[in-house]
Amino acid sequence: MKKLFLFFTGLFFSFTVSSQSCLPQGITFTTQAQIDSFPINYPNCTQIEGTVEISGGDITNLNGLNALTSVGDSLLIHDNDSLTSLTGLNNMTSIGGGLVIMNNPDLNSLTGMDSLISIDEDFVIQGNDGLTNLTGLDNITFIGGWLILVQNDALISITGLGSLTSISGPYIRENNSLTSLAGLQGLVSIDGLFISYNNALNSLAGLEGLTIINGDFGLYGNPVLTSLSGLNNLTSIMGGSLTIAGNHLINLTGLEGLTYIGGYLNVYENQHLTSLTGLDNLVSIWWFLNISGNPALTSLVGLEGLTSIGGSLMISDNPALTSLTGLDNIDAGSIQWLTIFDNDSLSTCAVQSICNYLDNPNASVDIHDNATGCNSPEEVDSACVHLAIGDLQNLPSFIIYPNPTATTITIQTPTDGLLSIFNTSGQQSLHQEITEPTTTIDVSGLKSGVYFVRMTGDKNVSVGKFIKQ
Numbered sequence: 393m394k395k396l397f398l399f400f401t402g403l404f405f406s407f408t409v410s411s412q413s414c415l416p417q418g419i420t421f422t423t424q425a426q427i428d429s430f431p432i433n434y435p436n437c438t439q440i441e442g443t444v445e446i447s448g449g450d451i452t453n454l455n456g457l458n459a460l461t462s463v464g465d466s467l468l469i470h471d472n473d474s475l476t477s478l479t480g481l482n483n484m485t486s487i488g489g490g491l492v493i494m495n496n497p498d499l500n501s502l503t504g505m506d507s508l509i510s511i512d513e514d515f516v517i518q519g520n521d522g523l524t525n526l527t528g529l530d531n532i533t534f535i536g537g538w539l540i541l542v543q544n545d546a547l548i549s550i551t552g553l554g555s556l557t558s559i560s561g562p563y564i565r566e567n568n569s570l571t572s573l574a575g576l577q578g579l580v581s582i583d584g585l586f587i588s589y590n591n592a593l594n595s596l597a598g599l600e601g602l603t604i605i606n607g608d609f610g611l612y613g614n615p616v617l618t619s620l621s622g623l624n625n626l627t628s629i630m631g632g633s634l635t636i637a638g639n640h641l642i643n644l645t646g647l648e649g650l651t652y653i654g655g656y657l658n659v660y661e662n663q664h665l666t667s668l669t670g671l672d673n674l675v676s677i678w679w680f681l682n683i684s685g686n687p688a689l690t691s692l693v694g695l696e697g698l699t700s701i702g703g704s705l706m707i708s709d710n711p712a713l714t715s716l717t718g719l720d721n722i723d724a725g726s727i728q729w730l731t732i733f734d735n736d737s738l739s740t741c742a743v744q745s746i747c748n749y750l751d752n753p754n755a756s757v758d759i760h761d762n763a764t765g766c767n768s769p770e771e772v773d774s775a776c777v778h779l780a781i782g783d784l785q786n787l788p789s790f791i792i793y794p795n796p797t798a799t800t801i802t803i804q805t806p807t808d809g810l811l812s813i814f815n816t817s818g819q820q821s822l823h824q825e826i827t828e829p830t831t832t833i834d835v836s837g838l839k840s841g842v843y844f845v846r847m848t849g850d851k852n853v854s855v856g857k858f859i860k861q
Contacts (some may be wrong), residue, residue, distance in 0.1 A: 405753060406546060406727070409556045409642075411442070412437055412438060412439065413437075413438075413439040413440075413441055414437040414440060414441065414746065415437065415440045415441060415442055416441040416442050416464075417442050418440065418441075418442025418443035418444060418445070419440060419444055419445075420445040420446075421445070421447070421448060421451065422447060422448040422451075422609065423448050423451065424448070424451050424452055426448075427451060427453070427457065427480075428455075428456045429456070431459060435515045437459065437460075438459050438460060438461045439461060439462045439463075439464065440463050440464065442464060443465040443466045443467075443468065444463050444465075444468070445470075446467075446468065446469045446470075447468070447472060448471075448472060449472070449473045449474065450474060451472045451839075452474045452475060452476070453475070453476075453479060453480055454475075454477065454478060454480030454481055454504065455480040455769065457480045457481060458480050458483060459483065460481065460483060461483050461485055461535075462485060462487070463484070463486075463487045463489070464489075465489040466487070466488075466489030466491070466513070467489070467491050467604055468492045468494075469492065469494070469496065470492060470494040470495050470496065471494070471495045471496070472499070473478055473496075473497060473498065474498060475496050476498050476501070476522075477499065477500070477501045477502075477503055477504050478493075478499075478501075478502055478503065478504030478505050478528065479503060479504035480504060481504050481508075482506060482507060482643040484505060484507060484508050485507050485508060485509050486508070486511075486512075487511045487821075489512060489513050490514040490515065490516065490537060491511045491515045491516070491600035492516040492532070493518075493520060494516060494519055495519040496519075497519050497520070497521045497522060499522055500522040500524065501523070501527065501528060502527065502528035502529055502552065502615055503527065503528040504528060505528050505529060506528055506530065506531060507627070508529065509531055509532060509533055509534070509624040510532070510534040510535075510536075511534070511536065512536040513536050514535075514537035514538045514539075515535050515538070515540065516540040516827065517540070517541050518540065518541075518542040518543055518544065519543045519544065520544050521544070521546055522546055523546060523547055524527060524546050524547060524548050524549075525548060525550070525552055526551065526553055526560060526575065527552040527680050528552060529552045529553055529554075530552055530554060530555060531555055531700045532550045532553065532555060532556055533555050533701060534556075534557075534558045534559075535555060535559040535560070536560070537560050537696045538560045538562070539553075539562045540562075540563045540616045541562070541563070541564045541657055542564075542566055543565070543566045544567050545567070545568050545572050546568060546569055546800065547567045547569055548570065548571060549570070549571070549574055549575060550564075550570070550575040550598070551575040552575060552577065553575045553576060554575060555578065557580070557836050559579060559582055560582065560583045560584065561582040561584035561607065562579075562586070563586045564586070564588070564590060564783070565586070565589055565590070566588075566589045567590050567593075568590070568591045570590050570593055571592050571593060571594055571598055572593070572598055573593075573595075573597065573598030573622065574597055574598040576598045576599055576602075576680065577598055577599075577600060578601060579601055579602055580601050580602065580604070580609075581602075581603065581606065582604075582606070582750075583605075583606045583607045584605065584607035584608050585605055585607075585608075585609045585610070585848075586608070586610045586612075587610070587611050587614065587774045588611070588613050588614065589612065589613040589614065590614050591615060591799070592616060592752075593614045593617050593618075593621075594616045594618060595619065595621065596619070596620060596621065596622030596623055597621070598622060599622045599623055599626075600622055600624065600625060602625060602626055602682065603625050603626060603627055603856060604626075604627065604630060605628075605632060606630045606631055607627045607629075607632040608626075608629075608631070608632040608634075608635070608638075608655065609629055609632060609634050609635070611635065611636050611639060612635065612637070612638055612639075613638035614640070615638075615640055617639045617641065618641060619641070619646055620639050620641065620644060620670065621645070622646065622789055623646045623748075624648065624707050625647050625649055625672050626650055627650070627651055627652075628650070628651060628652040628654070629650070629653045630652070630654045631654045631655070632654055633653065633655030633656045633657070633658065633679070633714075634653050634655070634656075634657050634658070634661075635656075635658040635660075636659050636660075637659070637661050638662065638663075639662055640662075640664050641662055641664065641665050642665060642666055642667075642671055643666065643667045643668070643669040643694070644659075644665075644667075644668055644669060644671050644694065645670040646670055647670045647671055647715045648670060650671065650673065651673050651675050652675065653674070653677045653678065654678045655678060656677065656678050656679040656680045656703075656735060657674075657680075657682070658682045658683065659680050659683045659684075660682065660683070660684040660686065661685040663687060663689055666688050666689060666690055667687060667693055667694055668689075668693065668718065670730065671694045671695055671697075673697055674697055674698050675697055675698065675699055676698070676699065676700045676701075678703065679701070679703045680701060680702070680704035680705070680706065681701050681705050682704070682706045683705070683707050683708075684707070684708045684710065685708070685709045685710070686710050686713075687712060688712055689710045689712060689713050690714060691715065691795045692707075692713070692715070692717065692718030693717065693718045695719055696718055696720065696721060697721070698721065698722055699721050699722060699726075700722065700723050700726040701722060701726050701727060702728075703727075703729065704727075704728060704729035704730075704731060705727050705729070705730050705731070705788075707732045707735060707738075708733050708735065709733075709734045709735065710735050710828070711736040711737060712737055713735050713737060714738060714740070715741075715743075716741050716743045716746060717740075717743055718743075719745050719746065723745070724746075724751075724752070725754070727749050727754060728755050729754075729758075730746070730750075730752050730758070730759070731756075731758045732759045733759065733761050734762070735761075735762045735766075736762070738762040738763050738766050739762070739763040739766055740765065740766065740775075741759070741762070741765070741775065742765075742775035742776045746776070747773075747776035750769060750772060750773050750777075751812065751848045757769050759771075759772060774814075777812075777814045777846060777855075788805060790804060790806070790847055790854050790856060791803070791804040791805075792845060792856050792857075792858045795858045796859035796860070796861045797835065797859070798835060798836070798860070799834070799858065800832050800834050800835060800836070801835055801845075802830060803826070803831045803832075803833065803847075804829060804830050805829065805838060805847055805854070806829065808827050808846070809826055809847050809848050809849050810825055810826070811824055811826045811831070811845065811846070811848075812845070812846045812848075813838075813843055813844070813845055813846075814843065814844045814846065815839075815841060815842075815843055821838060822835075835858075835860055838860045839860070840860050840861060841860055842858075842860075843860055845857065
């Protein structure tokens with residue numbers, strides 16, 4: 393019995409020693425000799441509590457760190473000119489801080505981190521010019537911060553992250569050989585997404601599992617990206633904005649599932665964008681809508697489903713745009729600032745949402761330097777009058793009498809609203825709020841002729857006419 397007790401005591405002691413924590417202050421390796429002597433200087437050290445930094449010109453391998461199973465703080469592997477692989481970290485399962493792999497020019501593989509499961513903070517892979525893929529990270533399931541992939545010139549794919557299901561968000565920038573995002577299929581919900589200046593990126597394939605972004609989504613300066621296919625299951629951007637700028641997109645096909653943006657929608661400086669098709673199911677934008685600097689954009693068709701924005705509506709510097717058709721269904725009450733300028737071909741601004749807003753602007757109106765018909769608020773308002781006159785199918789009836797008249801008219805209407813009187817040239821001579829079912833208006837000061845009366849309610853516009861004798 394005593395021998396059995398001693399056996400289990402020895403076994404427990406052996407396990408405890410073999411799993412020893414050490415170096416709460418961390419450790420820095422600058423030479424291969426330091427790596428090689430680590431198991432001698434720190435026998436049985438498997439769990440370093442502090443930060444581990446590996447940075448040295450003559451470091452060629454990490455075999456001396458083979459016993460390590462975890463790092464309590466961050467692991468920094470940077471500026472190792474001769475390091476070709478991470479073999480030696482094969483037993484590492486967790487990192488309590490961030491993992492940074494940066495500026496290792498000969499590193500061509502991440503093999504050696506095959507047991508790593510979790511990184512509690514950011515995972516940065518930057519400036520590793522020989523790295524072509526992320527194979528070797530296949531067992532990572534959790535990154536507590538961002539996955540940051542920057543300036544890895546030979547990186548063709550990010551295959552190797554197939555088990556990753558939880559992450560704050562990917563930040564993918566200036567990887568000049570990267571063609572797709574295959575490898576991120578496990579992501580369903582993330583806190584943000586930034587994809588920018590990847591010169592070979594032609595597809596967003598790999599993001600098919602993504603349904604919600606709980607933060608900003610920026611897609612900038614990817615010069616050969618022609619499609620947003622891969623985002624087909626994205627339904628909402630919660631508490632963040634969508635910016636699409638400087639890509640090779642012709643339209644926004646691939647965003648058909650998107651219904652809500654919790655910040656702003658900013659579409660600018662996309663040289664080849666001709667339409668906004670793909671946003672057909674977008675209903676609400678919490679903040680502002682900006683469409684600017686898209687030289688080939690001819691139409692806003694694709695935004696017909698949009699009913700609400702929470703701030704400014706800005707349309708500027710789109711020289712081929714001819715009409716605001718597509719914005720018709722926005723609730724004018726949700727627009728707080730209206731800015732339309734420097735659209736050289738834009739002559740049709742009299743769509744229902746704009747007309748309703750000009751009837752009762754919530755704040756500022758800035759319309760100038762567009763084509764004739766949309767060069768000033770007055771021009772647009774005049775066009776709105778003629779639009780309403782021609783659209784008799786949408787109008788509830790109201791009564792004007794006596795007609796003709798020399799002095800006054802009485803208007804009977806079933807709804808409250810804003811009443812305007814225009815001459816046949818579209819010039820407004822009266823604008824007032826109507827709150828009673830019967831209202832008498834003095835028109836004795838008007839010149840003789842035909843006048844149009846426009847009544848704008850919450851959901852309808854009514855137009856009638858009378859003759860002033």
